[in-house]
Amino acid sequence: MAIDLQMPVLVVDDYKTMIRIIRNLLKQLGFNDIDDAADGTEALEKMRAKSYGLVISDWNMEPMTGYELLKEVRSDEALMRTPFIMVTAESKTENVIAAKKAGVNNYIVKPFNAATLSAKINAVFGE
Numbered sequence: 332m333a334i335d336l337q338m339p340v341l342v343v344d345d346y347k348t349m350i351r352i353i354r355n356l357l358k359q360l361g362f363n364d365i366d367d368a369a370d371g372t373e374a375l376e377k378m379r380a381k382s383y384g385l386v387i388s389d390w391n392m393e394p395m396t397g398y399e400l401l402k403e404v405r406s407d408e409a410l411m412r413t414p415f416i417m418v419t420a421e422s423k424t425e426n427v428i429a430a431k432k433a434g435v436n437n438y439i440v441k442p443f444n445a446a447t448l449s450a451k452i453n454a455v456f457g458e
């Protein structure tokens with residue numbers, strides 16, 4: 332299945348700089364429809380208003396973390412099939428396991444580059 336570069340992507344991070352970096356990397360990869368949210372609560376609102384082909388979310392945010400967002404998305408009938416990539420500065424094994432159990436499609440540890448992001452997205456879409 333080819334990756335649809337036209338699909339909307341939602342980037343969720345509480346650091347504007349990180350959103351800008353991920354947005355630029357996605358643009359390098361050919362994505363153009365990129366929205367962002369500052370935390371899980373805002374992301375959920377956006378996801379309920381618009382259908383996203385991919386969510387890339389930071390783990391550590393307040394008040395709703397990326398992990399809590401992932402659990403909300405996976406428990407919502409309308410959103411549960413949305414591909415979800417978690418981004419974190421910590422590569423703690425228990426976090427990776429928790430995210431996998433919660434249904435994350437892939438996991439990226441900061442810092443990363445366009446090649447890493449591309450590889451993770453390709454893995455999610457079975458490229």
